[in-house]
Amino acid sequence: MADSRKLPRVRLGDGGLTVGAQGLGCMGMSEFYGDTDEKAARATLDAALERGVTMFDTADMYGRGENERFLAPFVRTHREQVVIATKVGSVRGDDGAMSVSNDPGYIRQAVEGSLSRLGVEVIDLYTLHRRDPEVPLADSIGAMAELVEQGKVRYLGLSEVTGDELREADTVHPIAAVQSEWSLFTRDIERTLVPAAAELGVGVVPYSPLGRGFLTGAMPARWQGGDVRSVFPRFTGENARRNAELLAPVAEIAEARGVSMAQVALAWLHRRAEVHHLSVVPIPGTRKPARLAENLAALEITLTDDELGRLEPIAEQVAGDRYPDMTETAGSRES
Numbered sequence: 001m002a003d004s005r006k007l008p009r010v011r012l013g014d015g016g017l018t019v020g021a022q023g024l025g026c027m028g029m030s031e032f033y034g035d036t037d038e039k040a041a042r043a044t045l046d047a048a049l050e051r052g053v054t055m056f057d058t059a060d061m062y063g064r065g066e067n068e069r070f071l072a073p074f075v076r077t078h079r080e081q082v083v084i085a086t087k088v089g090s091v092r093g094d095d096g097a098m099s100v101s102n103d104p105g106y107i108r109q110a111v112e113g114s115l116s117r118l119g120v121e122v123i124d125l126y127t128l129h130r131r132d133p134e135v136p137l138a139d140s141i142g143a144m145a146e147l148v149e150q151g152k153v154r155y156l157g158l159s160e161v162t163g164d165e166l167r168e169a170d171t172v173h174p175i176a177a178v179q180s181e182w183s184l185f186t187r188d189i190e191r192t193l194v195p196a197a198a199e200l201g202v203g204v205v206p207y208s209p210l211g212r213g214f215l216t217g218a219m220p221a222r223w224q225g226g227d228v229r230s231v232f233p234r235f236t237g238e239n240a241r242r243n244a245e246l247l248a249p250v251a252e253i254a255e256a257r258g259v260s261m262a263q264v265a266l267a268w269l270h271r272r273a274e275v276h277h278l279s280v281v282p283i284p285g286t287r288k289p290a291r292l293a294e295n296l297a298a299l300e301i302t303l304t305d306d307e308l309g310r311l312e313p314i315a316e317q318v319a320g321d322r323y324p325d326m327t328e329t330a331g332s333r334e335s
């Protein structure tokens, strides 16, 4: 029987955007993590909405627009309930090469593409995907603020930024949410971004909260060929072996509680909201209804201080970078 319990709702930032306490990452439905069963992916979207997930995360670059097109029928059918969150600024060339553009002219043009592919008149949360240091941040946020004035976008977000960059952007236009990698394995954002978000009343949307699947106990050796994770330094060779050993406390806590490792990882992240006094809405990515239900059930787990203590030392011991090229990450711009 379907689980009819609804997720609690959370205010994402001080601007009035309210969403279900866990969102759904939709990237893998179109690209990056191997083949997708489309029927199961669509069933996952429906099951998520049914349970009170309202924020669905995509980007114009996922599948080069394909992910937004994939989501369009779902978003249009449930337009009043769905908070559609998409991103701009990470650019794919025809040859697949990735670059970054924060140019105001580019943003004005790109939003039209996202609106058209999604088949909506307004994007609920529009996030600057990557920072392009060649363009003053005030110019990019200024262009995005114009989109709010024009009614094309409701709320603004930033992704992979430093605390200082968030502060600067927030003086140009209120920022509802910042999106960054945050998990038991990746805690860089706790240095400057999290304190800035807490101070400014900006919500935090942790991406890759399951460490791209690694924190669930998945085997990186299976991530071959078209799976982008096969070239991520922390999932390859000796790093993968060492990092798997770091998961021992996650596995032990999961076993003792009779829950999954994914649930322990998400329960830890949900607890960050209390620790740092901010709103935290993780967006675990899955294409399978059963995993969606499992991930949502993590909200019902309260880890004890002892368990939190055992998980605390993990992140600082992780071997290998989280991307093959770290030049676009927030950390590369922090002293």
Ligand SMILES: NC(=O)c1ccc[n+]([C@@H]2O[C@H](COP(=O)([O-])OP(=O)(O)OC[C@H]3O[C@@H](n4cnc5c(N)ncnc54)[C@H](OP(=O)(O)O)[C@@H]3O)[C@@H](O)[C@H]2O)c1
Pocket: 024, 025, 026, 027, 028, 033, 057, 058, 129, 159, 160, 179, 180, 206, 207, 208, 209, 210, 211, 212, 213, 214, 216, 218, 260, 262, 263, 283, 284, 285, 286, 287, 288, 291, 292, 294, 295
């Ligand atoms: N702003 C950015 O730069 C950025 C970067 C990366 C991602 N994102 C966003 O964040 C979302 C989530 O991140 P992510 O997808 O990279 O990583 P993630 O959520 O940490 O992990 C996703 C992986 O875990 C698997 N998984 C999910 N739930 C599971 C469970 N209960 N048990 C076992 N395996 C499970 C998924 O496989 P199945 O799908 O087969 O279940 C998938 O391979 C993305 O979808 C995207 O929207 C944003």
